[in-house]
Amino acid sequence: MSGNQANLKLQPEPAAGTAPAILSVDDVVKRFETPDGPVVAVDHMSLDVRQGEFVSVIGPSGCGKSTLFNLIGGLLSPTEGRISIAGEEVRGPHPSIGMVFQEESTFPWRSVEENVAFSLEVQGVGKAERLERARHFIAMVGLRGFERRYPTELSGGMRQRVAMARTLAFEPKLLLMDEPFAALDEQTRLLLGDKVLQIQQELNQTVVLITHNITEAVQLSDRILIMTYRPGRTKRFVEIKLPRPRTSEIVGSDAFGHYVAEIWNDLREEASKGMHDQETMAERRRR
Amino acid sequence: MRAFDRFAPAALGLGGFILFLVAVEILVRVGVINGYIVPLPSAVLVALGRVVAEEGVLPRFLLTAGESLAAGLLVAGIGIPTGILLFRFNLLRRATENWVAAFAAAPIVLVYPLFLVIFGRSSWTIIAIGTIAGLPPVVLKTLEGFSGVRPVLIRVGESFNLTGWQQFRTILFPAAVPTIFAGLRLGLIFAMINVVGVEFLINFGGLGPLINELSERYDMPGTYAAICFVVLVSVLFFLAVERVERWLRPAS
Amino acid sequence: MATTGVVTGAAPGWRPDAVTLVRAAIIAAVLILWQLLAISGLLYQDVVPPLQAIAVALIRLLGSGDFYANLWASLYETAVALVVGGGAALFVGIVLGGSRFLGRAFEPYLYYLGPTPKIIFFPIMIMWFGVGPGSKMAMGALSCFFPVALSVAVGMRAIPPILIRVGQSFRASQAQMVTKVYLPAMREPVVNGFRLGFGIALIGVLLAETKLSNQGLGFLVIQNYQRFDMPAMYALIIVIFALSMLANAGISRLTAPRSRRGGAH
Numbered sequence: 001m002s003g004n005q006a007n008l009k010l011q012p013e014p015a016a017g018t019a020p021a022i023l024s025v026d027d028v029v030k031r032f033e034t035p036d037g038p039v040v041a042v043d044h045m046s047l048d049v050r051q052g053e054f055v056s057v058i059g060p061s062g063c064g065k066s067t068l069f070n071l072i073g074g075l076l077s078p079t080e081g082r083i084s085i086a087g088e089e090v091r092g093p094h095p096s097i098g099m100v101f102q103e104e105s106t107f108p109w110r111s112v113e114e115n116v117a118f119s120l121e122v123q124g125v126g127k128a129e130r131l132e133r134a135r136h137f138i139a140m141v142g143l144r145g146f147e148r149r150y151p152t153e154l155s156g157g158m159r160q161r162v163a164m165a166r167t168l169a170f171e172p173k174l175l176l177m178d179e180p181f182a183a184l185d186e187q188t189r190l191l192l193g194d195k196v197l198q199i200q201q202e203l204n205q206t207v208v209l210i211t212h213n214i215t216e217a218v219q220l221s222d223r224i225l226i227m228t229y230r231p232g233r234t235k236r237f238v239e240i241k242l243p244r245p246r247t248s249e250i251v252g253s254d255a256f257g258h259y260v261a262e263i264w265n266d267l268r269e270e271a272s273k274g275m276h277d278q279e280t281m282a283e284r285r286r287r
Numbered sequence: 288m289r290a291f292d293r294f295a296p297a298a299l300g301l302g303g304f305i306l307f308l309v310a311v312e313i314l315v316r317v318g319v320i321n322g323y324i325v326p327l328p329s330a331v332l333v334a335l336g337r338v339v340a341e342e343g344v345l346p347r348f349l350l351t352a353g354e355s356l357a358a359g360l361l362v363a364g365i366g367i368p369t370g371i372l373l374f375r376f377n378l379l380r381r382a383t384e385n386w387v388a389a390f391a392a393a394p395i396v397l398v399y400p401l402f403l404v405i406f407g408r409s410s411w412t413i414i415a416i417g418t419i420a421g422l423p424p425v426v427l428k429t430l431e432g433f434s435g436v437r438p439v440l441i442r443v444g445e446s447f448n449l450t451g452w453q454q455f456r457t458i459l460f461p462a463a464v465p466t467i468f469a470g471l472r473l474g475l476i477f478a479m480i481n482v483v484g485v486e487f488l489i490n491f492g493g494l495g496p497l498i499n500e501l502s503e504r505y506d507m508p509g510t511y512a513a514i515c516f517v518v519l520v521s522v523l524f525f526l527a528v529e530r531v532e533r534w535l536r537p538a539s
Numbered sequence: 540m541a542t543t544g545v546v547t548g549a550a551p552g553w554r555p556d557a558v559t560l561v562r563a564a565i566i567a568a569v570l571i572l573w574q575l576l577a578i579s580g581l582l583y584q585d586v587v588p589p590l591q592a593i594a595v596a597l598i599r600l601l602g603s604g605d606f607y608a609n610l611w612a613s614l615y616e617t618a619v620a621l622v623v624g625g626g627a628a629l630f631v632g633i634v635l636g637g638s639r640f641l642g643r644a645f646e647p648y649l650y651y652l653g654p655t656p657k658i659i660f661f662p663i664m665i666m667w668f669g670v671g672p673g674s675k676m677a678m679g680a681l682s683c684f685f686p687v688a689l690s691v692a693v694g695m696r697a698i699p700p701i702l703i704r705v706g707q708s709f710r711a712s713q714a715q716m717v718t719k720v721y722l723p724a725m726r727e728p729v730v731n732g733f734r735l736g737f738g739i740a741l742i743g744v745l746l747a748e749t750k751l752s753n754q755g756l757g758f759l760v761i762q763n764y765q766r767f768d769m770p771a772m773y774a775l776i777i778v779i780f781a782l783s784m785l786a787n788a789g790i791s792r793l794t795a796p797r798s799r800r801g802g803a804h
Contacts, residue, residue: 073708074708075704075707075708092710093707093708093709093710094710095710097708098708099704099705099708101701101704101705101708103699103701104699104701105701105702105704105705107702107705107720107723107724109723109724109726110723118709118719119709121719122709122710122711122712122715122719163705170709295640295644296640296641296642296643296644297643297644299640299641299644299645300643300644300645300647300648303644303645304648324666324667378557378558378561379561381558381561382558382561382562382565383562383565389784389787392738392783392784392787393738393780393783393784394738394741394742394745394779394780394783396742396746397742397745397746397749397757397760397776397779398776399749400749400760400761400763400764400772401772401773401776403764404585404586404764404767404769405586476654480654480655480656481656483656483659484656484658484659484746487656487658487659487661488658488746488749488750495659498659498662499662502662507666510662510663511663514659514660514662514663517655517656517659518652518655518659521654521655521656522651522652522655525651525654526651
């Protein structure tokens with residue numbers, strides 16, 4: 001936990017509550033071998049998330065957020081360090097972790113209820129039971145009445161809710177989301193944010209959200225981890241002390257605006273490094 | 288790292304193939320596989336040399352190649368104008384394009400006895416089958432090539448006040464050429480396969496009957512060697528046609 | 540198709556009629572030309588028999604039990620060929636499509652061996668499986684293996700990687716990945732491969748029957764040839780073409796998108 005100590009010095013206080021950490025990312029490094037030499041995507045990062053806590057990881061494009069997502073989800077293994085969920089080391093996709101992806105990820109050949117029942121089907125739950133449980137989670141994401149529809153008949157926001165219900169039906173201890181609303185328009189995103197807050201409240205769900213959207217992060221989180229651009233390190237944690245239960249109305253409050261400004265202040269420097277980097281790369285490619 | 292990426296799969300493919308032959312050799316030698324129906328790969332290799340040296344392979348190859356070429360020329364001579372005709376008359380196209388596609392999926396080779404009646408056991412039967420087997424892809428690809436010309440190119444032609452023929456010669460045809468070549472490649476390959484197949488079936492002509500003759504002599508290694516030889520010639524033919532197409536095809 | 544609606548906006552429903560008319564005209568022209576040729580006797584009567592002779596032969600063919608016995612024999616051989624050859628191809632295609640390395644190692648062999656004339660392997664198949672139906676099935680299986688394996692491998696690589704990651708994130712086993720993710724995701728290329736494979740297996744079986752057999756539609760064709768019964772041969776070829784096109788269309792329908800069928804609930 002030494003890496004974590006270093007991070008904690010930068011911010012005054014660990015998040016409220018005394019529940020033990022359910023997810024612990026301990027001094028993790030991820031290096032990729034590329035034709036141009038090794039690239040460090042994640043550099044000595046540590047993060048503890050308590051039961052029921054909502055933590056967002058925010059950073060500019062290319063900072064290694066998605067690598068961190070894949071590491072926690074067990075789709076990649078760390079070069080150094082250790083990730084554990086509820087005391088067990090993550091060595092591959094773990095039954096306690098449910099992932100929601102950024103890309104369109106519903107199965108087009110399955111109806112909504114068959115999509116949501118997928119994880120239960122994989123676990124060998126009987127048909128009647130899994131469909132019933134699927135319907136419960138479909139109702140939770142607000143898609144009652146669409147059980148028999150196919151993804152091609154739904155809007156992008158609805159499909160993303162199907163993907164979320166599918167992961168919730170897995171009943172994970174940790175819900176891990178990678179920019180699930182990135183492809184949606186701002187208004188839909190705010191409204192879906194309300195849905196996420198409501199579900200999180202209802203299930204006392206632990207959530208880690210990867211995002212580049214400041215508003216979204218402040219609207220939803222208890223704590224925000226700001227990442228640096230290349231190599232991806234922890235810049236600092238920001239605790240969001242907005243009252244709960246919350247709705248998207250909070251977006252208009254002074255406190256909200258204050259948090260957004262504070263985070264942008266930290267993020268701007270990193271984002272402009274990223275932008276500069278991409279410009280030089282484009283320049284190099286042009287030659 | 289990169290060299291490894293490039294050569295390792297090729298090495299594994301070739302190595303796997305050789306390993307397979309070695310395994311067959313061993314299994315035949317220890318008697319797990321019946322040596323009367325599967326000859327030793329080493330014996331086939333020896334027989335391959337014998338077949339090439341003693342069975343008049345060159346004239347046979349030239350005959351098969353000649354028949355394939357004749358069929359290929361007929362395919363081009365009939366297929367491309369038919370494609371242009373269908374492109375030019377849209378109504379005709381909409382009436383018959385599906386027919387051509389269905390014809391492509393039908394077991395065309397099976398009509399070879401019909402041509403046997405018409406032409407007898409001669410090269411004409413073989414060429415006829417090769418031609419009708421090669422036609423559908425050429426017709427369809429020619430049609431696709433012309434209909435796929437970008438509308439902006441046609442508008443450019445119109446802006447220069449080209450006549451219909453000038454438009455065809457300077458814009459439509461050059462733009463369609465790559466696709467037509469792709470069709471010709473397919474047509475030529477189809478023609479060649481069917482030429483060899485019918486040669487074998489009616490036991491007349493070049494490479495096809497070679498296999499018949501050796502198997503009728505109960506020359507096991509020889510039969511296998513002849514089949515390997517014909518397969519090798521076909522693969523070399525595909526490679527050559529592919530190369531020629533890439534060479535002729537203008538940069539796109 | 541969509542553009543024609545715009546062009547013909549003024550007279551909807553007229554153009555399809557024109558297409559039908561042209562088709563009817565072409566068919567009529569061919570039939571009349573054929574009949575004139577048959578009557579004129581410019582070609583041997585045997586080669587171009589009059590239409591009524593073909594029609595009579597067609598009716599006689601469809602009325603004979605012999606035809607159905609042979610049809611059944613050929614279809615059975617083709618079905619076995621498709622199950623054996625297509626099944627092996629499905630497995631090989633999934634393995635090669637699932638691994639970039641193995642694909643690059645072995646797919647070139649499939650790609651270049653695929654279009655070689657398969658019928659020349661018939662003498663070997665006779666040695667291995669005898670002169671009976673076994674060698675015909677083997678010919679069909681060998682013929683359809685290549686196109687099915689190639690289209691499965693290509694289809695496998697076209698699966699969106701995200702769907703594979705979803706399956707992994709839910710800890711699906713390898714078998715579950717195949718049955719619940721890979722196969723449904725590549726239904727279209729797999730069905731297309733089998734459609735192609737069916738046609739090619741049928742050709743393999745029938746050609747082998749024409750070479751050496753005592754049953755099947757290929758055998759019937761060659762029997763008619765030996766008797767110089769041209770009307771019967773034409774009738775038989777018409778029926779075989781019709782059957783192959785019917786089967787082709789039938790298999791194509793399997794690729795219809797699921798959502799439309801599901802929408803009927």
